[in-house]
Amino acid sequence: MNTxxxxxxxxxxxxxxxxDLLRIPSVSADSKFKGDxxxxxxxxxxxxxxxxxxxxxxxxxxxxxxVYGEKIVDKDLPTVLVYGxxxxxxxxxxxxxxxxxxxxxxxxxxxxxxxxCDDKGQMYxxxxxxxxxxxxxxxxxxxxxxxxxxEEVGSDNLGIFVKENRQKLAADIIxxxxxxxxxNDTPSLTVGLRGLSYLQVEVxxxxxxxxxxVYGGAVANPINVLCEMITSLKDENDHITIPGFYDKVxxxxxxxxxALNDAPFDLDGYKRDLDINDIKGEKGYTxxxxxxxxxxxxxNGIWGGYIGEGAKTVLPSKAYAKISMRLVPDxxxxxxxxxxxxxxSAIAPKSVKVKVTPHHGGEPAVTPTDSPAYAAASAAFEExxxxxPIPTRDGGSIPIVSLFKKELGLDTVLMxxxxxxxxxxxxxxxxGLFNYFKGIETITLxxxxxxxxK
Amino acid sequence: MNTxxxxxxxxxxxxxxxxDLLRIPSVSADSKFKGDxxxxxxxxxxxxxxxxxxxxxxxxxxxxxxVYGEKIVDKDLPTVLVYGxxxxxxxxxxxxxxxxxxxxxxxxxxxxxxxxCDDKGQMYxxxxxxxxxxxxxxxxxxxxxxxxxxEEVGSDNLGIFVKENRQKLAADIIxxxxxxxxxNDTPSLTVGLRGLSYLQVEVxxxxxxxxxxVYGGAVANPINVLCEMITSLKDENDHITIPGFYDKVxxxxxxxxxALNDAPFDLDGYKRDLDINDIKGEKGYTxxxxxxxxxxxxxNGIWGGYIGEGAKTVLPSKAYAKISMRLVPDxxxxxxxxxxxxxxSAIAPKSVKVKVTPHHGGEPAVTPTDSPAYAAASAAFEExxxxxPIPTRDGGSIPIVSLFKKELGLDTVLMxxxxxxxxxxxxxxxxGLFNYFKGIETITLxxxxxxxxK
Numbered sequence: 022m023n024t025x026x027x028x029x030x031x032x033x034x035x036x037x038x039x040x041d042l043l044r045i046p047s048v049s050a051d052s053k054f055k056g057d058x059x060x061x062x063x064x065x066x067x068x069x070x071x072x073x074x075x076x077x078x079x080x081x082x083x084x085x086x087x088v089y090g091e092k093i094v095d096k097d098l099p100t101v102l103v104y105g106x107x108x109x110x111x112x113x114x115x116x117x118x119x120x121x122x123x124x125x126x127x128x129x130x131x132x133x134x135x136x137x138c139d140d141k142g143q144m145y146x147x148x149x150x151x152x153x154x155x156x157x158x159x160x161x162x163x164x165x166x167x168x169x170x171x172e173e174v175g176s177d178n179l180g181i182f183v184k185e186n187r188q189k190l191a192a193d194i195i196x197x198x199x200x201x202x203x204x205n206d207t208p209s210l211t212v213g214l215r216g217l218s219y220l221q222v223e224v225x226x227x228x229x230x231x232x233x234x235v236y237g238g239a240v241a242n243p244i245n246v247l248c249e250m251i252t253s254l255k256d257e258n259d260h261i262t263i264p265g266f267y268d269k270v271x272x273x274x275x276x277x278x279x280a281l282n283d284a285p286f287d288l289d290g291y292k293r294d295l296d297i298n299d300i301k302g303e304k305g306y307t308x309x310x311x312x313x314x315x316x317x318x319x320x321n322g323i324w325g326g327y328i329g330e331g332a333k334t335v336l337p338s339k340a341y342a343k344i345s346m347r348l349v350p351d352x353x354x355x356x357x358x359x360x361x362x363x364x365x366s367a368i369a370p371k372s373v374k375v376k377v378t379p380h381h382g383g384e385p386a387v388t389p390t391d392s393p394a395y396a397a398a399s400a401a402f403e404e405x406x407x408x409x410p411i412p413t414r415d416g417g418s419i420p421i422v423s424l425f426k427k428e429l430g431l432d433t434v435l436m437x438x439x440x441x442x443x444x445x446x447x448x449x450x451x452x453g454l455f456n457y458f459k460g461i462e463t464i465t466l467x468x469x470x471x472x473x474x475k
Numbered sequence: 476m477n478t479x480x481x482x483x484x485x486x487x488x489x490x491x492x493x494x495d496l497l498r499i500p501s502v503s504a505d506s507k508f509k510g511d512x513x514x515x516x517x518x519x520x521x522x523x524x525x526x527x528x529x530x531x532x533x534x535x536x537x538x539x540x541x542v543y544g545e546k547i548v549d550k551d552l553p554t555v556l557v558y559g560x561x562x563x564x565x566x567x568x569x570x571x572x573x574x575x576x577x578x579x580x581x582x583x584x585x586x587x588x589x590x591x592c593d594d595k596g597q598m599y600x601x602x603x604x605x606x607x608x609x610x611x612x613x614x615x616x617x618x619x620x621x622x623x624x625x626e627e628v629g630s631d632n633l634g635i636f637v638k639e640n641r642q643k644l645a646a647d648i649i650x651x652x653x654x655x656x657x658x659n660d661t662p663s664l665t666v667g668l669r670g671l672s673y674l675q676v677e678v679x680x681x682x683x684x685x686x687x688x689v690y691g692g693a694v695a696n697p698i699n700v701l702c703e704m705i706t707s708l709k710d711e712n713d714h715i716t717i718p719g720f721y722d723k724v725x726x727x728x729x730x731x732x733x734a735l736n737d738a739p740f741d742l743d744g745y746k747r748d749l750d751i752n753d754i755k756g757e758k759g760y761t762x763x764x765x766x767x768x769x770x771x772x773x774x775n776g777i778w779g780g781y782i783g784e785g786a787k788t789v790l791p792s793k794a795y796a797k798i799s800m801r802l803v804p805d806x807x808x809x810x811x812x813x814x815x816x817x818x819x820s821a822i823a824p825k826s827v828k829v830k831v832t833p834h835h836g837g838e839p840a841v842t843p844t845d846s847p848a849y850a851a852a853s854a855a856f857e858e859x860x861x862x863x864p865i866p867t868r869d870g871g872s873i874p875i876v877s878l879f880k881k882e883l884g885l886d887t888v889l890m891x892x893x894x895x896x897x898x899x900x901x902x903x904x905x906x907g908l909f910n911y912f913k914g915i916e917t918i919t920l921x922x923x924x925x926x927x928x929k
Contacts, residue, residue, distance in 0.1 A: 050785030111787055117683070174785055201689070215688060219786050228750035229571070232900040234669060234871030235655070237801050238771030239762045241755035244796075245709070245774050248702035255699070296682035299825040301695035308693040317692030320699050321789050326776035327797060331504030331628055332673050332834045333565055334799055334872075335775050335900055342698075343781060345788055347691050371753040380786045417688030418788075446686040446789050 024465045027153045032458060035149045036132075038068065039457070042107075042141050043125040043134040049085055049108035049174045058170050061107045062086045065168050068145070072152035074166070082178035085170030089189075092151070093163045099472060100163040102192035102431070103151075104421060105144030105199065106172030109136035110446045117448035131451040138452035139445035143198035143438060144168060146457060150464035159465070161472035165192055169421075172199075175219075175381025176421050183421075183428045194394040195425050196467065198460060200415050200437030205455060207285060208406045210398055211435040213313065213414035214422055216348030216385035218358040219321075222365060223376040224250070224340045230326075231336040241372035243340040244325045250368055250375075251342065254318055258304035261318050261346075263364045266357065271350045273314055281314065282307055284411050294442060313414030316357075317347045343380070347416065354382030354420075383420020388433050393474035398434045401466035405459060436460075436467065478919045481607045486912060489603045490586075492522065493911070496561075496595050497579040497588040503539055503562035503628045512624050515561045516540045519622050522599070526606035528620070536632035539624030543643075546605070547617045553925060554617040556646035556885065557605075558875060559598030559653065560626030563590035564900045571902035585905040592906035593899035597652035597892060598622060600911060604918035613919070615926035619646055623875075626653075629673075629835025630875050637875075637882045648848040649879050650921065652914060654869050654891030659909060661739060662860040664852055665889040667767065667868035668876055670802030670839035672812040673775075676819060677830040678704070678794045684780075685790040695826030697794040698779045704822055704829075705796065708772055712758035715772050715800075717818045720811065725804045727768055735768065736761055738865050748896060767868030770811075771801045797834070801870065808836030808874075837874020842887050847928035852888045855920035859913060890914075890921065 022030070047061035048054040062079050069077040069090035077090035085108060093100075112122035112135045120126045125134035132142065147166070154160035167190065169179045183190060200211040226243035227236070256262055273281070286309055292300065302311040311317070325340030327333035348357055362377040369375040389395060390412055402410040415435070422433045438460035444450045476484070501515035502508040516533050523531040523544035531544035539562060547554075566576035566589045574580045579588035586596065601620070608614035621644065623633045637644060654665040680697035681690070710716055727735070740763055746754065756765040765771070779794030781787035802811055816831040823829040843849060844866055856864040869889070876887045892914035898904045 050787065051783065110789075111781065111783060111785075113781075113783065114684070173787075217688075217788070219788070226751065229898060229903070230568070230901040231749070232871060233771075233773045233775060233799060234671075234766075234801055234869075235895050235899075236749075236766065237773045237799075237870060238765040238769055239754055239756045239870075240749060240751065241753075242773045244777050245705065246755075248705040248774070248777075251699065251702040252706040295685070295690075295694060297680065297694065297826060298828075299695075300693055301700075301824065301826040302693045311692040312688075312690065315692055317687075319687045319691045319696045319790055320702070320780065321687060321787060321791070322780035322782045323698050323702075323794065324778045324782040326774065327565065327567075328776045328778040328795075329505065329565060329567065331565075332797060332799070333504065333627075333775060333900070334671070334673070335564075336773055337775070340777065341782075343786060345687060345691075345786070347688055370755065372751060372755040374752075415688075416691060417686060441689050444683060445689075446787070447684040449683070 022157055024153050024157050024159055025462065027157050028458060028462055035461065039142060039145050040125045042145060043136055044123055046123045047108045047170065048111050049171050050111050058085045058108060062088050062170055065107050068148050069166055072148050073155035080182060082182060084178045087170065087179060087182050088166070088168040090166040091164065094160055098162050100165060100192040101468065101471065102165045102167060102190060102195050103147045104195055104197045105147060105168045106140045106170065107144060107168050108170040108173050109139070109141065110173050114448065119449055130454050132454065133449060133451045135450055137450050138439040138443040139450065140172065140199045142452040142457055143460065146198060146460040146464055150461045153461065154465055154468060160468065162468050165190065177381065179421060180424055183424060187429060190429055192431060195431050195433040196436065197419065197433055198436050198438060199419055200417065200435045201439035201441050201443065202437055203285060203411060203413065204440065205453065208402045208408055208410040209413045210402065210410045211415040211437055212390055212412045213387045214385060215416055215418050216352060216354050216383050217345060217418040217420065218348060218354050218361060218382045219345040219380040220358065220361060221378045221380055222342050222344060225338060225374040226372065227338055230338050233334045233336040236336050240336060241370065242336050243373055244337060246370060246373050247325065247340040247342060250365065251320060253368060259302055261316065263360050265360050269351045269353065270316060278310065281414060282309055284309060284413055312416035314349055316349050316352060319345055321345050347418065348385045350385045350387055352385060354384050358382055383418045384423035386422040386426065388435060392432055394432060394434045394471060397467055397470035397474045398436050400470040401463050404466050405463040436463065476611055478607050478611050478613055479916065481611050482912060482916055489915065493596060493599050494579045496599060497590055498577055500577045501562045501624065502565050503625050504565050512539045512562060516542050516624055519561050522602050523620055526602050527609035534636060536636060538632045541624065541633060541636055542622040544620040545618065546614070548614055552615065552617050554619060554646040555922065555925065556619045556621060556644060556649050557601045558649055558651045559601060559622045560594045560624065561598060561622050562624040562627050563595065564627050568902065573903055584908050586908065587903060587905045589904055591904050592893040592897040593904065594626065594653045596906040596911055597914065600652060600914040600918055604915045607915065608919055608922060614922065616922050619644065631835065633875060634878055637878060641883060644883055646885060649885050649887040650890065651873065651887055652890050652892060653873055654871065654889045655893035655895050655897065656891055657738060657865060657867065658894065659907065662856045662862055662864040663867045664856065664864045665869040665891055666844055666866040667841045668839060669870055669872050670806060670808050670837050671799060671872040671874065672802060672808050672815060672836045673799040673834040674812065674815060675832045675834055676796050676798060679792060679828040680826065681792055684792050687788045687790040690790050694790060695824065696790050697827055698791060700824060700827050701779065701794040701796060704819065705774060707822060713756055715770065717814050719814050723805045723807065724770060732764065735868060736763055738763060738867055766870035768803055770803050770806060773799055775799050801872065802839045804839045804841055806839060808838050812836055837872045838877035840876040840880065842889060846886055848886065848888045848925060851921055851924035851928045852890050854924040855917050858920050859917040890917065
């Protein structure tokens, strides 16, 4: 039985296993899910063992554990290090989900659940592809799995784990499925990722909540001040005003920008899908460029004062915001975090006190398109989809990619099978059955071509 | 026994009764306290009956009930209509209270509880003053009590009640204790109150929460946009930019402004009490003017995106804010609410949708200082405190005052015994025992002088 037949014969089993995985609420950001995160790690470990690794282990960290497993076929064969994450984003606001986020359902050929695509679904494709190759005796490379539980909160402990296990993690290439492609009939390979700086800010006015009638107009309102400070971070062209912010941004050549903009993009469809009358972004750049090659600043959350039912005429003591910046080559997350902190404190009026707390960050990355690994990935997509994949710049961040390069000297191939419309990080996240099964097949083809290419 | 002796002999009883009243969480803004609000109304009704009114009743409204009671001594005597409210502001944030808001405690001669001052404590003084005059046979006026349960949410139903009961409420003067004085050794009488327009705004960007990496930089973030819109509502001089906003603001003469600023004010003590390094307000006006005679705009609450533990890289679909404006003569709450709604929708960029929902409002008011009632109040303070009270403009709003003038043709005397430092609307609200007992005595003296003056 060949790999294609094995996948066809095991579709229901592959699906049922993923649904079980999706039922465990492994929200890494919220400590109340700590036990579920560990359950998920054990689930992944058991899956790797059943699939046929020589050994699988749960590696403790200062935070959530990392699952490691390997199958060494022959020391002389090329080795693929598969990275993925089993943790998921928080599911709230729960009320906006059509079905409970941790009770997966299949609707119009899609799996609906938190983590269906990001990254349980895409990560699990690699486990099933490995099982397929083992079961059909077609595994042509050594394989190492490193599946972490802290990607959605900054992967801090994975960085330490990598530094401490260089030998164990030795490989020829990193393989990751945690990105998206343009469309099911337009395969693409992500060759660039944005970095991230994520901070929380706290603005304190008076030492207690005040009556807005007695003090309003005479005492600085921390919410108004926070709004003014956030507003001042961009100019009228949506250009970020933090001094030095753009100093290290790598400008692309006219040719590179043209190639980037040659990728199919339907602006009307884009607006229709989001139900917006207009897009908004940095002047002088296209939507593809704004999300691909330009840095951004977004408020991810804001709160302060009375947010309950009805009205309260309060002049609050404090206001808060979570602010993140997406970074591009050659910006440094650490440097931008420092620039932001320095600037945000500097622009605070004397009437308030400001506290800035860095949350986490990650470096931007660009992966080479002239490597044997990229060639193998491209060939795999071509064989599976009948089309050469288009190289794209992805707006998201997988901080670990630049860390792998730095610590292990390894390049990464980003074979993503999601779609931007999968609503990852949003209510009603979903993943297409087509993408799940096609992904498993494409991954097996990557191993075939990569073994040849080396 | 004279009134002074009666009050002295009943201090403990007067205090214990108030503590019982403070134990009932009558938060009118939050429907989950509906039952407690009614319990409080019944408590007030029973207190009036025990104090000796001819009849007391609970008057149903579309919202929380109104308690009415009256004692007609002689049709030819002047009639005082006492207004107060038994509802209180929400107590959150609960974690900032040193003791539970609805478990009153006495510390350094002060009663700590939500509503201790605003307005249960100040309202109950009138019930006890009435009891004192009844018990000592010194009641020289007819008295009518109208105690409502919706002052903190806009008094909408009281307005209807007043319109429908003009006959029943016929009186010579309205007497209210729901304001503050300058200091315990510097009595003052409030002669001006600000009005209020309170609205909630909702800004919608994309139709769902988005991944800030995939869409960030290309799609309008409703939080950033809301911050920009709020910021644009004031210029660099903290002057409000809503077209027409200041058109009806009554400018005071140089003399009036001087008289106002002659009231004692300790800026250093003010800043120390609030732990702020600087005050902030409209350019060209003093703190007393900013809170007394100038309109303001404050964000009372803001929320949007992810506000939970940790980090979530989301570009949210919606952002919200509760915004209120304090108004001065001769601004109209209805008109300002319309100007705000029109302007806020007009400044929204095409990339978002905006919804503005008026919450409630109230008209500003100025009370005459040349009336027999004002003279009686002034004489009462002088007799009780040994000092002539200073007329002041108060920053807060008691919308009902202008409604009384309009519907009943009655002026109001604002005999407030609170202090700005009582932290009303804030955690650890408190009310001085001195103020509570001195207030009861001063009120009995008002009746004495008012009967003479008429």
